[in-house]
Amino acid sequence: RLVPRTGQGTRDHPPAQAALRERLLRAVVSCFKRHGAAAIDTPALELRETLMGKYGEDTKLIYELQDQGGELLALRYDLTVPFARYLAMNKVNSMKRYHVAKVYRRDNPATTRGRYREFYQCDFDIAGQFDPMIPDAECLKIVHEILSDLQLGDFVIKVNDRRILNGVFDVCGVPESKFIAACSTVDKLDKVPWEEVRSEMVGEKGLSPEAADRIGEYVQLHGGLDLIEQLLQDPKLSQNKLAKEGLGDMKLLFEYLTLFGITGKISFDLSLARGLDYYTGVIFEAVLLQQENEHVEELVGVGSVAGGGRYDGLVGMFDPKGRKVPCVGVSIGIERIFSILEQRLKASGEKLRTTETQVLVATPQKDLLAARLKLISELWDAGIKAEMLYKKDPKLLKQLQYCEDTGIPLAAIVGEQELADGVVKLRDVSTREEVRM
């Protein structure tokens, strides 16, 4: 006999975790619905060709299925590429959808930091040709609403634009062929200091030291509307078409975010690059700030809890005619948020109920199983959440103990006397008060 276990980087959710997760997902989905999104569901199994060439270096993390005859399949890596495939396949030009489902990555699991090989993603995306920055602003509003609702403590939402980054690389003398490499190096600035990023640029990525230094001056900048204005005046950037477009849209975005009243949590941050290849415009990432309370250590390293951006070219990659559908979307990092809420619940000592049972049907004497079965059947048929112990003659104490252990608030007791009188004794488990009814 083998020792039963789950695969590396995957885990079960026992009832207490499943109940907390249900509560968390409900909060996220209710925000998505508040913004008018419809749900879709796509298969966890996609054709391998659908996923290939979409994730850059991370393509190696895709789980492939064995060739057992028939089509070559793989497990989805995210919900964005399947969404783009869905839009192209069904020739949908405009859609606001959410999708909550598991995705799969053959990553090195760092389970202590909430990184798994199978995990939930909660995505909200707006597809369609619209006026600039209106859907983009709504995505940021959604991140703001969810992080505020969940009371995760202070946070900041970093915003940048791939067009601004590419403009910066261009004016710093980076050849276009090295934009993506430069981008993925800049992306590390949230974890390592500039000096290390600089040496990777010059060493591994082969940029000139001068170009790296010039990039360094830009990507260490962050601020708000003032910084946007400053860069719009920048003698070099203002001459670059891509950067100018990006900065113009960034200004518009800040205008809309001001109307939403959320600029206090937004930081225009030129070091934000995001890993995935498919972004084409605005990108953003929400980061929890360190809390000055007892949980400091656990929270360190949790980092990003939401991210997203604009990907105007992805649907076109699937369309037989190359027809483009601009898209912008956000993914909520539910696993990390879940880890935080779980630690907080543990620290508070609060016990989450794992069932919703309202009443336990109990008997104080022997040979009353038939009475219990009749009563519980009536309760179920009336829509009342009810349980009973699966013993013929359980002791009353055991039955009441079960209520206390599982948080059932009421016990409906039928004894010989109650049967004779045609009543039920309803007992409040915590106060021990009883009424006959």
Add this chain to the structure above:
Amino acid sequence: RLVPRTGQGTRDHPPAQAALRERLLRAVVSCFKRHGAAAIDTPALELRETLMGKYGEDTKLIYELQDQGGELLALRYDLTVPFARYLAMNKVNSMKRYHVAKVYRRDNPATTRGRYREFYQCDFDIAGQFDPMIPDAECLKIVHEILSDLQLGDFVIKVNDRRILNGVFDVCGVPESKFIAACSTVDKLDKVPWEEVRSEMVGEKGLSPEAADRIGEYVQLHGGLDLIEQLLQDPKLSQNKLAKEGLGDMKLLFEYLTLFGITGKISFDLSLARGLDYYTGVIFEAVLLQQENEHVEELVGVGSVAGGGRYDGLVGMFDPKGRKVPCVGVSIGIERIFSILEQRLKASGEKLRTTETQVLVATPQKDLLAARLKLISELWDAGIKAEMLYKKDPKLLKQLQYCEDTGIPLAAIVGEQELADGVVKLRDVSTREEVRM
């Protein structure tokens, strides 16, 4: 460019289907919660060794992952084996849980009859050492509640017991080594007539013609308490230890089902065998009866919509010490029920809303985007489900048309006059009534 598509036997659920599915799953889960079950979640990826040797012939339908270094993995085939693995791994002796999740089978898809390679299962199981037939009766009550709630039309729940079947085989002269083969042949009686089953028994399975004829006399019987009593008096069966045990428990089960008031839909049917190896006691299957209405043709072939049984040995297969945890459970065949509800919805012409938006924020004149953004932000913050068009200056007619297309009942209109007066005009989209507030 490739033509975008989903893999064979898998499918997307566009919003209308996702909304119907959500409604259906909510009904099923609310029944499971009414019976006091807690949720658990297990990975879709299990170690290959966990799944092997549990499904008999159907093991060949398991999707295996490619060996990309590391552990050998496979996609779960059902939710029962992962549940047993969970119980053994966590040394849980007693648990009532539900699990709604997708499972995977490399089957020949018959998508017209609601058979897919990726599909949802909705399982409710009771694990633990209890007095006989009390949890088993609850599983049948659950099937009865769900099928009644969903108003799927008339149905019957067939019940049998593996011990009775094995007893029948024994007294008919089948050697024990051929019980499983005989069982899987008997299982076909719901699709083909007895003559064909008989010839498979004698031909492929190598039973003697006399044994087959004797089996035929038993497995064509079905009835209620009267049949149980008759078989308990049967000169041969009454001498068989296993059959006697099974019949005794069946009598007890009918007693409990009488108290639940549901025997009208229950049929003790000796032809019911169920495919899976792991059943050890009571087995059951719910079948929809043909409806005498316009949907006759579509409903034919839908057949089984729920099934389950007792599997007392499965957890022990995973326990390092072979410790047994008796289990009984039911799986609701949500995909078939979904197909029926979908056809019914189509026939009724009813249009299911795919979003829950309560109000569209609209403007009748140009240059009022800022007013819309401010108002919608206030609505979202107040928890109201609101949308607006992502255009700077949409026409009022287009905005109202959007409400009609998507079923949004109200439009909150801010024009120049309303802005000047500090009010909002709330319009009922269907009646066209307006109030200023």
